[in-house]
Amino acid sequence: MTIVVTGGAGFIGSNFVIEWLKHCDEPVINIDKLTYAGNLGNLASLKGDPRHIFVRADIADSSLISGLLSEHTPRAILNFAAESHVDRSIHGPDDFIDTNVVGTFRLLETARAYWGTSSEPQRSGFRFLHVSTDEVYGSLSQGAAPFSEMSRYEPNSPYSASKAASDHLVRAYHHTYGLPVLTTNCSNNYGPHHFPEKLIPLCIHNALSGKPLPIYGDGQQIRDWLYVKDHCSAIRRVVDDGLIGETYNIGGWNEMTNLEVVKTLCGVLDELRPREDGISYAERIIFVKDRPGHDRRYAIDASKIESELGWRPAETFETGLRKTVQWFLNNQAWVKDVTSGAYRAWVEKQYNGGVDG
Template identity: 55%
Template sequence: MNILVTGGAGFIGSALCRHLVADPDNRVVSLDKLTYAGNLASLRQIENLRNYRFVRADICDEGAIASILSAEKIDRIMHLAAETHVDRSIDGPGAFIETNILGTFRLLQAALHYWRGLCGRAAEAFRFHHVSTDEVFGALSLDDESFNESTPYAPSSPYSASKAASDHLVRAWHHTFGLPVVLTNCSNNYGPFQFPEKLIPLTILNAMEERPLPVYGNGTNVRDWLYVDDHARALDLVALKGTVSESYNIGGGCERTNLHVVDTICDILDGKRPRRNGKSHRDLIAFVDDRPGHDWRYAMDTSKIERELGLKPRESFETGIERTIDWYLENGWWWQPIRDRNYRGERLGRSVAAP
């Protein structure tokens, strides 16, 4: 299986690449534009493997994508390249329109042309796997049922609107042109190698450095948390065994408020790395003005993927968050250059609730 992973140097993309290359029958081509969140250090442990290759390219460059598909004889495209941070979409939505919508369009066009040139079993086996988010469904109240695959789309931020548009494009390229696609919508991911503007790594690293731990509003916004390696396993399985044209929700089954997440990290760090003054890390929590249009709750009904593909997460929130904290405690070589380079200040301080 020759697999192209777009956004392969990102948080989820790099986890997927590390998972896929563990199977020697796979050959993985990781493609990334290497914007601020793309980090080749996340791929260091696999960069010299014979069944792995990195290509720096932009998904908006249809010609470059077409050349890669043909030269590498790609059997499966796993499309993760996207602008993903809600706060950044509020500050500068243009990049989200360019990458998430136009980039997906260009990638679909290249994939369609390539697929039409395949014959026999190669054409039948080809898949375009589009990876999306639960945020396209909008927000839930406490009493609402979880999002399922039939939930109407109701995006509420420039980020989620751009991802909803890309989902619609992928479905249209199947229904209109026959391109064999599968789609997945995931809940909030966390784990090793996550860029330090997101809630969990930001909280861990700020706590380690005795800096304020910002929490939007009163911290009652609810998210379903999915350990990134569980997500990678699910993506691989859907691409292999998912039904063409179908979508699958992928979640962790771990609904937690943002404040609960931050409190849990503080309590674990109190035991693993106590503060010098003997106080709890909870004393560093600082409530800040809420984000504009902040969705209150996301929750995923994952019964379809469990029923059809037999998939459930291996990590609970408790086991996953401890593994994540241990990783950040032990791997300053990865995150310290990021903190030192450009993102120590206000940008990190206000990024406290995005997926």
């Protein structure tokens, strides 16, 4: 038995591959295009592991992907491959349409052809799991109920619109062609190997570099925070036991404002790596101009996956954040490697500035 993971050198994908191989011996064919956020350094712990086969490829390369499926006959494809940064989508939406919409379409077509020619019992056991985001549901008002699997799609950025389109394609391929699909919509992830353009890793990096900690607007934007390894455990449950055609929302039950997140982060850093001058890192928090169309609140109702599949996150925000900070402190060589000149130019151009998760 084998699985295919796309986008497996990125933040969530690499964590998933590592966690998968910790929990079972089923080999992984790991496909990643290695854009700026894909990093083979994320997979360094798997070097020499025969259960991990890495292939540099684009999910839109139907011929190559088809050949891999024929060669390895996987029982599942887990699609993590995506452009995922809202700010980048505002400045350059083309890549988001190419990867998230066209790429997902090409992958679905390739998977459909593979599944359609498979013999039993492989055909009935095959699954296509699509990893998506809570941002497809739009923005919540302060007192509104959290997003459920029945929430209306109202994407507000080119990124979330491209992910919404990919979700709709996955649904359509199930209802039109019978492809056995599963979809997961997760809240904001954080944890090891998080590329430092998002709120938590950027603020850790800036704090340790003696730079300001930029927060958009008034910092009162609310997000639900999910430790990445909890997300990985949820996906394992869904791919093995989820009902075909169903969507499962995955959240951490941790709603916090961006300002609360950064202040909590500063408190952990004050304890684990205090400044030489004895002043809290929180003194470096600054507020910058808000980004266009900034969603005010996201929140996930993860009761369906708990009641149907028995999954609930193992980490609180505090325990997950402490593990995350400690990982970044212990892996400064990784941080130095990913924060290249191109990355620094992007941060300078984008933020002057602010960031969101």
